[in-house]
Amino acid sequence: MTAQSGLLSRLPDISGLEKIWTILPEARLVGGSVRDLLRGLAVNDLDIATPEPPEVVLERLKSAAIRAIPTGLSHGTITALINHIPHEITTLRRDEETDGRHAVVVWTKSWQEDAARRDFTINAMSLDRHDKLHDYFHGVQDLKARRVRFVGHAARRIEEDALRALRFFRFDARYGEGEPDCEACEAIADNLKLFGKLSAERVASEFLRILTGPRLPETLAAMEKTGLLNVLIPGAQRGSLQKLLDCAGPPDALLRLFALSGENAVLMGAKLKLSNADKTALGVFGNTFPDLAPSSSDDDLRRGRVAQSLELLISRSWLAQARILARPDRQWDHLRIRLKKLPQPVFPLGGKDAQAFGVPPGPAMGAWLRVAREWWLEHGCRPDREACLVHMGCSTRS
Incomplete structure (x- = not known):
């Protein structure tokens, strides 16, 4: 199916495309680029397909003095840099062999064969240089x-x-409406065993994007019906996550993963092979110290800023609000404002100060600094260097 579309006029700059079309006249915009143009959304990445094999694409780009980067040559993908803008060009393909994780592909000249290997109908459309839309599987509809x-x-x-x-669930959340496609859900439920073959990194990438996407409660409910959510997070606590969402907090994937995983959050971080920083954050989210509440004094908050980073404290405040109130609240919002306005406290003493008091390096010095730091914390991290030295001088003489 082809139709005049008028979509090219929606692109802010097609000079790069026009340059590619002079050397690859059969090339077309494909996939998400076309889908988002039809939706009237901004197109940030230009995905292009062409029937020419990758070695021909490389040669033509070089002959036209266009910088060509073989970003995925085994899959037929070459990135052309034009005016510092990447244009990803991929040779038409069909799947020769698959194992549930990877596909062995061969080049093809058939646009319909290439479209047939794509995941969803809305991602299987293409747009040629004459502004004709090619839609083989009713993606527009x-x-x-x-x-x-x-x-x-x-x-x-x-x-x-x-x-x-x-x-499927990520795209349905963004582009779907109402109940997800029945055939898709049945197929997912029937093939849960294949999920175990996937790398943790690929699963994490998709799932964290679902957690920050739209219609999250409906999406997770649909995933639960198919059994996929339980495969991913056994005993997922959708109720706890809903409390966090009811607070109208930030769309933070890690916060939402913690709320959904509960006491298994650290294990989930390891299972998904998240970064060390993310796994540490998941562990801290489960702490109740330092305590956070709208009634906390500035001294309490300064001590909190010493114990944990501002980012972790803000995240924990949302979790505490969800646990206690589960709704938007101005007092909790004001608490976060206060946390952000407080300067980061820095303990003003160091080893040289201890030496000046005649404290030798080693365990004695460490003990001296700990005593000073505990007094500084007890006084809300307000005493400056001089005040700390005066106190330690008195303490030492006493």
Whole structure:
């Protein structure tokens, strides 16, 4: 199916595309670029497909003095840099062999074969240099109906790559409406065993994007019905997450993962192979010290700023608010404002100060500094260096 579209006029700058079309006249915009143009959304990445094999694409780009980077040559992908803007060009492909994680591809000249290997109908459209839209699987119709469907048989698409189960829910949250596609949900439920073959990094990338996306409660409820949510997070606590959402807090993936995982949050961080910083944060989220409440004094908050980073304290304040109130609240908002306005306290003494008092390096010096620091903390981190020295002088003489 082809139709005049008028979509190219929605791009702020097509000079790069026009340059590519002079050397690759059969090339087309594909996938998300076309989908987002149809939705009237900003297009940040230009994905292009062409029937020419990658070595021909490379040669033509070099002949036209366009910088070419073989970013994914084994999959037929080359990035052309034009005016510092990347244009990703991929040779048309069809899947020759799949194992639920990876596909062995071969080049093809058929646009329909290439479209048939894509995941969803709304991602399988293409737009040529004449501004003609090519839609082989009714993607326009599905996009207008806010319906996300797999291209062809849903079960086969998932068998080719089980990560598409998570991608389905992510795309349905953004582009769908109402109940998700029944065929897709049945296929996901029937193929849960394939999910275990996926790398933790790929799963984390998709799932964390779901957690920051729209319609999260509905999406997680649908995932739970298929059994996929329980495979990912056994005993997921959707009620706890809903309390956090009811506070109208930030769309923070790590916060939401903690609320959903509860006491298993640290294990989930390890399972998803998150960064060390993220795993540490998940552990801190479960702490109750330092205590955070709207009634906290400035001294309490300064001590909190010493114990934990501002970012962690703000995150923990949202979790505390969700646990206590589960609704928006001006007093909790004011607490976060106070936390942000307080300068970061820095303990003013060091080893040289201890030496000046005749304290030798080693355990004695460490003990001297600990005593000074405890007094400084007890007084809300307000005493300056001189006050601390005066106190330690008195303490030493006494």
